[in-house]
Amino acid sequence: MLLVSIAAVALSAGFEGLSVGERAARYQGELVGPLSKHELELLRELVLAAGEPVARTQLLTRCWGGGDGRTQKVDVALSRLREKLAHTPFTVHAIRGVGYRLWKTDGTRRPASLAAAAQGSFLLAEDDALVRRVLTRVVTRVAPTQAVATLRQAADVARSGTWLGAILDIGLPDGSGLDLIPILRRRSPTIPILVISGRNDHDTINRVAMLAARYSMKPVDSRVLEVFVEEALVGPRPPTLHLEAEGGR
Numbered sequence: 001m002l003l004v005s006i007a008a009v010a011l012s013a014g015f016e017g018l019s020v021g022e023r024a025a026r027y028q029g030e031l032v033g034p035l036s037k038h039e040l041e042l043l044r045e046l047v048l049a050a051g052e053p054v055a056r057t058q059l060l061t062r063c064w065g066g067g068d069g070r071t072q073k074v075d076v077a078l079s080r081l082r083e084k085l086a087h088t089p090f091t092v093h094a095i096r097g098v099g100y101r102l103w104k105t106d107g108t109r110r111p112a113s114l115a116a117a118a119q120g121s122f123l124l125a126e127d128d129a130l131v132r133r134v135l136t137r138v139v140t141r142v143a144p145t146q147a148v149a150t151l152r153q154a155a156d157v158a159r160s161g162t163w164l165g166a167i168l169d170i171g172l173p174d175g176s177g178l179d180l181i182p183i184l185r186r187r188s189p190t191i192p193i194l195v196i197s198g199r200n201d202h203d204t205i206n207r208v209a210m211l212a213a214r215y216s217m218k219p220v221d222s223r224v225l226e227v228f229v230e231e232a233l234v235g236p237r238p239p240t241l242h243l244e245a246e247g248g249r
Contacts, residue, residue: 060073151174168193178195
């Protein structure tokens with residue numbers, strides 16, 4: 001009965017070719033994944049929602065039984081699920097303040113309505129051209145991004161537009177990315193901010209924490225970045241300090 005129900009919902013929701021069984025998911029006969037137990041359960045819940053968003057807390061309850069209340073595990077699992085759906089026309093789409101939904105893309109690996117749903121973009125300030133391109137590629141899988149290379153450029157664009165979040169390098173050629181935080185906070189007091197740096201400087205880390213921002217060492221793990229972006233889109237959470245060991249995951 002459950003499998004018939006999922007198949008019927010998938011067809012009516014426009015998820016043609018996608019089937020979700022008890023042990024695996026397939027698209028047009030090809031295996032999706034392989035998926036972990038929780039990834040498969042998340043996909044099942046999103047299919048049953050028929051394109052409607054499901055709150056993070058609901059997914060935590062349904063797929064983990066509630067557990068310890070740490071919803072970050074939902075974000076991480078959904079990030080991995082999105083990667084495993086890459087060969088299909090479907091993706092996991094975050095809607096700010098609402099939750100997640102399964103969505104058929106327009107071929108760009110991003111929901112066609114994403115820009116309108118997001119109602120803003122992410123600001124990325126990073127002077128290294130290669131790092132800037134890599135980070136931009138990761139963020140734009142989920143939301144529009146405006147990338148700049150200097151503090152002056154970032155300050156100019158920060159004073160206009162609607163920002164969903166910001167990723168700021170500390171060591172910009174004409175100053176510190178930390179100087180952008182007050183500018184961004186004046187426009188949006190709760191804007192999520194991720195500060196990145198190649199130095200493990202405890203004074204800087206403490207200052208970042210006092211500014212209610214997150215911190216990650218370079219090179220930035222793509223999953224750390226994806227989780228940050230997803231959380232910014234789904235809704236504000238209490239700021240936490242995240243230290244990423246250099247070169248490790």
